[in-house]
Amino acid sequence: MVMEAYCVRFVRGQATAITPDEALAVRGDLVWIHLPQIDDETRGWLHERAALDDYVVDALTATETRPRCEAFGEGAFLNLRGRSQAALDGDLLASVRIWAEKGRVFSVTRKSLIAVGMVKAEAKGGHLHDPGDLITAFAAAITADLDPDVAQLGDELDDCEERIDASRIFELRRTVSKVRIAAIGYRRFLSPQRAALEKLAALPGDWLGDDDRLHLAAAADRAARMAEELESIRERSALMHETLSDLRAEQIDTRSLVISIAALVFLPLTFITGLYGMNVANLPYAQEPWAFDAIAGLCAVIAAGVVIYFVQRHWFTR
Structure with missing residues (x-):
């Protein structure tokens, strides 16, 4: 696990790769420790080496998760969902669990998230200076990655509406069902994700700056917009399915x-x-x-x- 961990130290925004043990010894600068798997070794390292509270470790390594935010002590736990290369248990989105406190951010995933690579690229660009910047980067990367997918669902539904024809009923019903299932799967997590980001932006603490709170609020607003778009797609899919069913009955x-x-x-x-x-x-x-x-x-x-x-x-x- 230690060999697979991704650890960087930010000095005036510049990221430098370090070992997990070195990351735990850093004081004064921002440190990001990303653990790309959840197993007994990960739990043991978080307990024994990182000395995190049992509640935090359980939250970081939980099997079943939903987007949420909770303040605990001097830090906050945040769970977000983003696109993964491999869906987990049929879910379209996989989770990233984040524990943030002043000077340190831990992130844990079970499946590789596309957003993690985007955040790593932003870290190399020297744009991250504090935990708020890192969490904002995660939220922005997840929504930026999901936005084209949500737009694609809408485009597919538009195409189906333009091609309504009695000879294409079965083809169109398959497409509409696929779009509706995807919209429901995305919306299931985007709505609570918006609430989690809004709650984090409102938490007290000096490790979140005013600019970070504004960026988190913007990310929450973008998640809300996507959730509304997905709800619209779901309703349009239901109406389209009824139209196709009526057309089939008429046929x-x-x-x-x-x-x-x-x-x-x-x-x-x-x-x-x-x-x-x-x-x-x-x-x-x-x-x-x-x-x-x-x-x-x-x-x-x-x-x-x-x-x-x-x-x-x-x-x-x-």
Whole structure:
């Protein structure tokens, strides 16, 4: 675990890689310790070497998490959700758990988050000076990474609305269902994530500057905007699904009407042919040479009459 940990020290914004033990000994400068896995070795290191409180360690290494923020002692625990290269247990988003106090920030993940790489790049650029800057970078990276995905969901739904056609019902329903599931999965975590960022921005403490609180509030507002967009996508997906279901029902009704008309056309014909097809004696005109032609002509006249009746009643256009 120590070999996999990512530890940097920030001196006047410039990031320098250090070992985990060196990170624990730093005083006065900002230190970021990122642990990319959760196992017994990680828990033991956080307990014994980092000397974090049991409550903090349990929060950092919890299996089931939701976005939240809690103040504890001189620091704060923050859980955020962002996109991962590999979804965990079917969730579209994976979590990053953050413990921040004056001069130190611990972050722990179970799956590699795309946002972690973005924050590392920002750290190398010399833009981070305090824990508030680092947490703000996490929040901004997560929302910036999610924004194109949310916009893509909206674009897919727009495309489906433009291509509504009876011949594409099954294709469109698959796409709409996929968009709706994704929107529900994202919104499930973005709404509490907004509340967590707003709570963190309002926490007392000198390790969060006024500019950090403004940036956190901006990140919370962006998360709220995405949550509202996802809610709109979810509602539009539901309406689109109902429209496609109505179109499918109308298609079935039309086909049922055609089948019913065909059945009504052939119903009297079936009666006549069935009657004269009985193997009994004394059927009228059964022995006449013109009987077959007469019955066939009668069937044709009846069929034509039924069709003309349906045309006049406009059954074929309903």
